[in-house]
Amino acid sequence: FAPAALGLCELLSRSGRWAEALAATTPLVAAEDVGEGLLSAHAVALRGLGRHEEALAVYRRAAGAFPGSAIALHNIAAVACDLGRYEEAEAAARAAFAGGGDAPETWLTFGRALQGQARFAEAEAAYRSALDRRPLDPEAHQALAHLLWMQTEDLAAASATLDTALVTSPSSTPLRLIRSSLLDHAGESEAAYAALVSSPPDDDLRLQIAAARAALRLDPARARAHAEAALRAMPDDDQAALALCEAHLALGEPEPAAALAERVRRRRPLDQHVLAYLATAWRLLGDDRYAALYDYAAFVKPWTIETPPGWPDLAAYLVDLAAALNGLHGLRAHPIGQSLRGGAQTSQNLRASQQPAIASFFQAVDAPIRAHLAALGAGKDPLRSRNTGRHALEGVWSVRLRPGDGRHVDHVHPRGWLSSACYIALPQAVEAEGRQGWIKFGEPGTPTAPQLGPEHFVKPEPGRLVLFPSYMWHGTTPFGGDTPRLSMAFDLVPAGKS
Structure with a gap:
């Protein structure tokens, strides 16, 4: 039953359960008469599994079955960008525009395709077009700010559009996170931290975790307080646990740091950052397991x-x-x-x-x-x-x-x-x-x-x-x-x- 399969696939995809999402749609997409939504959901699951070539083939099938579909053409552009095929991505985005598509997501993808071809002025214009259509879009703000920074190494120029958006929406967590990251990588550590705590974090887990990391080199005790607040709010959140692990390392507390890293590693055994934190704790403890990892x-x-x-x-x-x-x-x-x-x-x-x-x-x-x-x-x-x-x-x-x-x-x-x-x-x-x-x-x-x-x-x-x-x-x-x-x-x- 296609509607149920589509709903199940979308639900599983939102939970990151990509293999199960793919299994929910695979029997139905084998048929010739498949809806565009089901094909798109199937391709999303393939992308989640890193099977980008197969996803691109499904999107092309959707574009062939539904000629002129701006959504199908946008999806081709997006996955072509994932594969680094920027000329193909550009062509698909232009076809979507020609067919009446004007979504900010397509303008953003168009910008990425142009940036991948080192056509930076055109990419900047595309990102600004995305923001014209959705003025507070975090992805477009991040893409524009990052491009301007890499072109100019001028913090004021890179953050001008972002700062204007923050005047309109000062409590926007995504925009504050982008602003703080930009400041931090421009060498403005104090300002990066202040951007996160200048107004109450409104119990936003992402702000607490970012504040913990921004405070690490400024005041490790403050970093620990932010990380503990985040972990209390979300006891099973891996990023909150790793932020607290970092604070413990900065404060010379390797035992709880190792315990937190081990805990996260059980859920994310292939995450190399988790292994690095665990190894660092072992080195501080004089644990022989460190030498086995750092041989x-x-x-x-x-x-x-x-x-x-x-x-x-x-x-x-x-x-x-x-x-x-x-x-x-x-x-x-x-x-x-x-x-x-x-x-x-x-x-x-x-x-x-x-x-x-x-x-x-x-x-x-x-x-x-x-x-x-x-x-x-x-x-x-x-x-x-x-x-x-x-x-x-x-x-x-x-x-x-x-x-x-x-x-x-x-x-x-x-x-x-x-x-x-x-x-x-x-x-x-x-x-x-x-x-x-x-x-x-x-x-x-x-x-x-x-x-x-x-x-x-x-x-x-x-x-x-x-x-x-x-x-x-x-x-x-x-x-x-x-x-x-x-x-x-x-x-x-x-x-x-x-």
Whole structure:
């Protein structure tokens, strides 16, 4: 019965129970005569499971069955953006507009498609069109503010439209969260915290959790109070528990921090951030289990990428790869919500790039990745227990750090399994004393008492690929001179056994 299947699928999807949602609609979508709503719900479940190609096929089927449907065309644009097929996304969005579609969601997706093609002025105009149609839309405000920040590195310019919206709706939790994050990543920590607590949090869990994290480096006791309030309001909320875990670490209370991390890990065993917090607590406690997780000799390895076909040697290939990547670095400032500071990150999907040097990169790193998986072997720990010997890429990007303030603050990759840094073009400063521009491991990205420092360093070299567990804290040291530091990075997840 299609209406019941549709309702069940939507209910399960809202709960994140994607596999069950998909099962509810699968028998019905096999028929030829299927409603557009059921097809869309089925595709939403596929997207929730990360099966974007299949979702795109379903959306295309809906567009064919219901010609001119602005909803179907919008959905094609949205999932094409997910896949980094920005030209296809743009075309679908334009077709939706031509068919009478004018939803703010489509303008937002249109903007993302344009931004993915480095057409930043057009993307800005599209985001503003979305806000013209829905002036308090949080996603559009975030997209516009983040784009303006990355283009200008000017906080006032980036937040101008957002600030105007907050005058109209000062109690909007989503807008306050966006404003606070923008301030924090612009280096305005006190202002970031004030943006969250300037008016009563009206028992909003998200504000309490954000205030706890914003207060961590300012006043850990205040951070604990916010996190405890959030956890009292929602005792089973994982983010509230992790915020309290961070506060305990900052106050030098590793026992309750470890207990909270263990509790969340039981529900989210693959979350690499949870493993990082647990490892940090174990390090403070002197627990032997820390050394098993942070086994640098076994888990952190440098490799040299191969020369792909078409180049005489690795040096020649790296010159062409650097030129191709530099051509994509059209932004000035670091993205909001990332570890990068003092530099820029590509906004394009490099996996889908047609440029020969970039497209060949994945062949160049394939053998080192396979060798790394073989060297890891099997085991019962959170890293090796997932090793199938096969892998899938989960995001690829390039970073260009500028000398002086360019660095990565210490962080982990919550959704990865293995992470990487591959060095393409390096400043002379990496050869100088002081490990300038090197990658470092072990220093937590969250405050601890006592403060914990780095334990392991790897020197960058052109063509060197460093692979390491995604749960392992890592960052980079600043460097001097006048030459930027250019790298590529990606995350890996296990693939099924052959």
